Amino acid sequence: MPLLPYPALHASHSGIWIADAEGTRPIGRGEAIRIAADTPVILLNAPLIGQRLGYADLSGLDLLELFAFLCPARFMVPTPRGLARVTGLEPPARDEEVAALLLRAAEALLDLPKQDWPEREGAWTSAQSLFRLRWPWAMPLADRIAKPATAERWLFTRLPEWSEVAPRPAPRTIALDPEETQARLAHLTGSTAEQRPGQRAFAQAAIEAFDPRMVRDAPNMVLAEAGTGIGKTLGYLAPASLWAEKAGGAVWVSTFTKALQRQLGHESARLFPDAEVRKAKVVTRKGRENYLCLLNLEDALQGGFAGRAAILAQLVARWAAYSADGDMVGGDLPGWLPTLFRRNGSTALTDRRGECVYAGCPHYRKCFIERAARASAEADIVIANHALVMVNAARGREMATRPTRYVFDEGHHIFDAADSMFSTALTGGETIELRRWIIGPESGGRGRRRGLAARLSDVASYDEGGGIAISEAIKAAGALASDGWLQRLSEGAPFGPIEILLAAVRGLAYARADAAGDAGYGLETELAEPDAALIEAAAPAAQALDALVRPLVTLGRRLEAVLAEAPDWMDGPARARIEGAIASIGWRAETVAAWLSLLARIGGPATPDFVDWLAVDRVEGREYDVGLHRHWLDPSKPFAETVLKQAHGALVTSATLRGGGEWEVAEARTGAQHLLRGASRFEAPSPFDYASQAEVLIVTDVKRGDMGALANAYARLGVASGGGMLGLFTAIRRLRGVHARIADRLAREGLPLYAQHVDPIDTGTLVDIFRDDASASLLGTDALRDGVDVPGRSLRLVVMEGVPWPKPTVLHAARRLAGGGSAYDDRIVRARLAQAFGRLIRRADDHGAFVLLSAAMPSRLLTAFPPGVAVRRVTLDEAVMRAGRLPSVIHVGHEAREEA
Known part of the structure; x- marks a missing residue:
């Protein structure tokens, strides 16, 4: 019998259930809304359940909020399976078992304070504040968290202070020894690792980027296209770490996606197994707007926030006391936490307005932003992103510690990042923000x-x-x-x-x-x-x-x-x-x-040099x-001037650096063509056997513009594959239309469906959910086409609604005219297809199919796919049949078994 006097409510696309002391029973939507309105209910992810009920004001005792309070800075996939994992309970096999699980999970979480609980410090103080704010979980917690015998260290007294150090000397001029570099690579990969000739050749080619520069404004630039599976991360970390060690300088590894930043953080454990050493040697840097501002948080805790936003501030304060780096966007703050509060107040907790008072702040010595900046000045490897690298260079920030060596991973995104960085917008939103910064309230x-x-x-x-x-x-x-x-x-x-x-x-x-x-x-x-x-x-x-x-x-x-x-x-x-x-x-x-x-x-x-236009920005008519x-017609030009020419060496790498085209494409989009010294080129094809691991299916009988036919295709393919489907769209409206038509259909087969721009869940968390459940499918747009790394059976089918032609904007028209007309469009499409296909095969044992729902796919674009992969033009029926033959698709409940 449950100890808590509250029922638990769960809603999915397949039904609605409520569980209490009497057991579990299915209920209708109207009854669920009445119960939730009259009685406090236990649930998991209130915004998501409210959306499924059509009751936006749904509130209750959300287990995600309880977990965020009790286990700050810990990872959890916000699903019933993820909840079962962190509480040590048996995961539910069917949706009708979830409500009962929520009751057991609530009791398990509330039992944490009775155990050896690592996040005990500060909890009692925070719970008292949440009790005054009438947080639903405050009452159940009151009897379980004992008042400490002595005053607690809480947040501002708990956070460590950084200290000033002498400026770091300029890096020494050295040349890397190829044999030492290969030895470092062997150390990183381990003695039992499979020998990868492509990885060794990649590391050898990367050495040139770390050689001494011979001519001013002419860095040693290496363009390296390394196919998926080469192991390029360790391939460039080997010479980068060796150069940093011998030269006494820092190498900045710049990425585009948060997923790769996290991956690099994990890979750095091979370089520095000791956690404390690694913390000093490898630092992740992001823009100021990503980090929690302690002064903004203090203001929120002292009455600057009201209502639900004030509860969020208390939970963020709990997290800040245990966070590794204070990163609110892609760090150890759960990505789902701000969405529980409809992002009400979360952006006000970062420095998005440029109002930092620096040393005038009482928390300056404990500031996460300042700590990261100072740590990076002493680090060997700084994991940054393209935007921060360009901002620092363009605005002359941190000149004394400006890096001389860069590695640009995900280099195919440099053009787009530079396009955003070096653009100008004279808009109402920009001018009113400047007015507020100057005048104040x-x-x-x-x-x-x-x-x-x-x-x-x-x-x-x-x-x-x-x-x-x-x-x-x-x-x-x-x-x-x-x-x-x-x-x-x-x-x-x-x-x-x-x-x-x-x-x-x-x-x-x-x-x-x-x-x-x-x-x-x-x-x-x-x-x-x-x-x-x-x-x-x-x-x-x-x-x-x-x-x-x-x-x-x-x-x-x-x-x-x-x-x-x-x-x-x-x-x-x-x-x-x-x-x-x-x-x-x-x-x-x-x-x-x-x-x-x-x-x-x-x-x-x-x-x-520029493209100018007028715009009225609207969303759904508003x-x-x-x-x-x-915008610059060619944004790689200011990138070359402000970043590349100031560096001594730069390695630019990606699995799709040429976008299915020639090397001239890579040089044009990375700024190499604007340098006095030409870039070196390196290519290492993927070691995967695409001919046996993947196939491309071009479906010829789905009528363009027919929403019903498009939805039917996605539904049939998703059911046939038993989930594991990543559906990619070029328009949010069509994504929403397809989702609305197929979510219930997949749910009846026991196949969960999630979607960007539909589910009130951030993109990173959606990918975590998708990765965690091999029976789930995910629909999304560009962010999923480029930034998803889901190896294994959780992703075995990629479905695109059609050929991803570029949107016909004023800017695109100008670049198309300058870039060769239709050939420019073809280069963009090839790059997008290559990136989308690249989501499918991430390991040597992956198998899958890439499906394009477009009879009008031109044959000239098929070079976007790896050599050897079979391309077939088929009917939808045949595509469904082939999707049903993929490995790992025999579906029984929530378990899948390998098909012989």
Whole structure:
């Protein structure tokens, strides 16, 4: 008999059940909603269950919240199977057994405080705060967590402080010995590992990137396409770690996906088995917006948050006390935790506004961001991402510790990352954010947001010129868009020069929109032949921005002068705070200058290096931003200038570096063609036997545009394969339409179905769920095409709705014209197909099928697939038959057995 006086509720696509002291019984949706509204219920993932019930306000005692409190910074797959695993219970074989499991799991979790519980410290203090916030689990916990005999160390007293160290000397000039490199590789792979000639050749080729540079602005660049299964991670870690050890420098390994960052962290254990040594030698770095801001958290805990957001703050505080690095996005904070709170408040706990006061913060010495920055300065291997590498280089950050050697893994994403980094957007959203950063709060409200005057009050009182510049910047910022700007634009009543400009942009975008093709999504048009309204609005807007950039530049110079004068009140913390302010002001002044350059284009000649357009951003008919955009026609050019030319060596690698094309494609998309010294090329094909492990099936009888036929194809293939299906879409609307039609059908077969943009679960957690259950299927878009690593039987079927042609945007049209027309489109499609196929075979014992639901697949694009893999044009019936013959698809309950 359960000890808790609450029933447990579970809902899936196959039914709804409730369990209590009397047992388990199925119930209808209406009864489930009535019970949940009247009685506290135990459940797993309230937003997901509420969505399945059609009851968005569902609340109760969510076991995921209880786990986050009791086991902060621990991993858990948020499913009944995952819950059973962490509580040591028998996993349910059928959906109707889940509700009873929830009752047993609740009791098992609540028994933790009676045991040797590693996260005991701080729990009682946190539980008292949650009790005052009326958290549903606070009452059951009250009798189980004893008050400690002495005061608890909790969060701010528990977190360690970092300390300053002497600057690291410049790396020594050395040349790696090939034999030593091979010996290091052998050490990393282990004496019993299978010998991989491709991996050894890869490591040998990578050495060149670590050789001494002979010509300024001409790094030793190596382009290496290493097929899946080569073992390129250890292949480049061998020379990278050896160079770091002998030269005394750091190698930055830059990735694109969080999954690869995590994988690199795991692989580093081979380099440094001792955890403490590894913590010092290998550091993961991300942008500031990924880390918990302790000052924001303190503000939230002291009343800055209310309601459910306040409960989230308490759970995040529990996690922060035990987190390895304070990374809220892809770190050890469960990805599902913010989604339980509809992400209400989670973004406010990071430094997304650029308002850090650096050494002026009382938690500066314990700051996760500062600790990561200082740890990376002393590390051998820094695991970063493309965006952070480019931001640091473009904004001159951390110049004293700027790396000289880079490894760009997932190098096929460099072009896209540079495209985002070096772009300019003069939009309402961007301008209102700048206004708030300069002026501060204008309408009261909670929070610690402060304007320039508050953040630099001591400078203003000391330096008259600085105080005047602050006042002038605040006055000029009044011309930027302000609260309510979107409504005023829709009503035809813009206020101020920037809003008048945005209104003209909006008007011209709608005037040139294709009404027949307007489905409620974004509108855009070239910045060419502007109308009179836009031309007339440009000059006053430019004047307003010029009036803003001047005092910002002046303020930056005044702050530099104050640093040079070093007045008596300037201690170490004050100096660090002013240095931080100089950096923040500098890049914002650069942003405004870029806006001015964009405005100068209106009514003038086009600039060959750039593509400019007007856009109204919408989602399902709701506008959320309006503005002008500028992208580089070739973003690899600024990447080469700011990153590559400053480096001594760079290895760029990927399994699909050439995207199924020639080496010139790789050179064009990685910036190699902009260097004085040409890049070296290396190729190692995958060791997998694709001819026997995989096949490509092009289905010829699914009519394009027929949603019913498309859904039927996905359903039949998913059932035939017994799950393990990754369904890829090019449009969210079609993904949702297919999911709505097939979820119940698969559930009746005992096959769970999850989907991006449908289930209230973050993408990383969706992949964890998919990986954990061989009977599950997952539908998604681009993020799943590029960032999924699911070896084994959990992924045995990849299904694409059609040929992934690029979206016909203004930017794409310009690059297509410059890149060879249809040949440019073909290169993009080949790359996307290669990346999607690459999800299928991850190990030597993997088997699977790649299905393309498009009779119009051109034969010229088939070179995207590995040589030797069979490509067949078949009917849907035959594709279903072949999917049913895949290994690991004989389905019995939730267990699968190998088919002979």
